[in-house]
Amino acid sequence: xxxxxxxxxxxxxxxxxxxxxxxxxxxxxxxxxxxxxxxxxxxxxxxxxxxxxxxxxxxxxxxxxxxxxxxxxxxxxxxxxxxxxxxxxxxxxxxxxxxxxxxxxxxxxxxxxxxxxxxxxxxxxxxxxxxxxxxxxxxxxxxxxxxxxxxxxxxxxxxxxxxxxxxxxxxxxxxxxxxxxxxxxxxxxxxxxxxxxxxxxxxxxxxxxxxxxxxxxxxxxxxxxxxxxxxx
Numbered sequence: 335x336x337x338x339x340x341x342x343x344x345x346x347x348x349x350x351x352x353x354x355x356x357x358x359x360x361x362x363x364x365x366x367x368x369x370x371x372x373x374x375x376x377x378x379x380x381x382x383x384x385x386x387x388x389x390x391x392x393x394x395x396x397x398x399x400x401x402x403x404x405x406x407x408x409x410x411x412x413x414x415x416x417x418x419x420x421x422x423x424x425x426x427x428x429x430x431x432x433x434x435x436x437x438x439x440x441x442x443x444x445x446x447x448x449x450x451x452x453x454x455x456x457x458x459x460x461x462x463x464x465x466x467x468x469x470x471x472x473x474x475x476x477x478x479x480x481x482x483x484x485x486x487x488x489x490x491x492x493x494x495x496x497x498x499x500x501x502x503x504x505x506x507x508x509x510x511x512x513x514x515x516x517x518x519x520x521x522x523x524x525x526x527x528x529x530x531x532x533x534x535x536x537x538x539x540x541x542x543x544x545x546x547x548x549x550x551x552x553x554x555x556x557x558x559x560x561x562x563x564x565x566x
Contacts, residue, residue, distance in 0.1 A: 340364055352390050381405050415439045462506050469512040470500040474519050483524035491521065499525040 338345050339356035341363050346356040355361040374387040379397035381404050386397040396402040408421045411428065415435035422428045430436040446452065463469075474497070479488040481498060488498050498519045502509065509516055520528065 462502075463510070463512050465512050469514065469517060473500045473514060473517040474498055476514060477519040480519065481521040481524055482518050483520055483528070486521050495522055501525050501528060505530065 336345055336347055339360050340354050341360040344356050355364050375390050376385050377388055378385055379401050380395045381401040384397050388394055396405055407424045409424055410419055411422050412419055413431040413435055414429045415438050418431055420431040499522055501518050501520045503516050503518055
């Protein structure tokens with residue numbers, strides 16, 4: 335197939351129907367020259383029947399985004415959360431305009447007794463017993479909202495967790511007790527430090543089954559030299 339270059343007008347042979355330039359140099363000049371002649375074809379929109387121009391290699395059947403939406407049977411839907419209107423495919427059946435709206439709606443409407451997996455809110459380990467919430471609050475108040483290992487105040491916590499942890503001196507799995515004498519306020523770092531490892535936990539369970547006296551898990555003293563108040 336013989337063609338004429340659009341830049342230098344030299345005749346050249348090619349097997350490509352859409353090739354417009356004889357070399358890479360002419361091709362670069364043609365792509366970066368606004369005055370260079372570009373080949374365009376005219377097609378008819380399948381929705382509004384209006385004519386539009388497109389590159390020969392393009393396969394668009396629509397003249398605009400609105401026609402594209404109409405051709406794909408997009409529906410206008412009202413978001414269930416933010417009440418804004420959005421367009422979606424007929425087969426999508428979406429009622430939320432975004433994942434943010436979906437998560438906000440779930441946070442409000444799909445929790446507690448409204449959750450499909452709700453079983454009454456009772457469990458053998460639910461919140462460390464029914465009195466856990468009140469017992470933990472009482473332990474923090476008794477300790478003046480201060481970590482009993484490093485001494486940091488609850489208001490000085492710099493992490494995302496805005497309150498002190500409450501630690502069972504004798505693990506809950508063994509004692510099943512939320513008595514104040516078995517609770518102590520600790521920051522997250524100190525709480526992780528005094529938690530028993532797997533070997534110590536197994537030893538405590540064996541002692542509990544044998545009926546022997548279980549000694550409390552004492553925390554390490556702080557590096558500053560102050561006496562720790564964990565041992566009581």
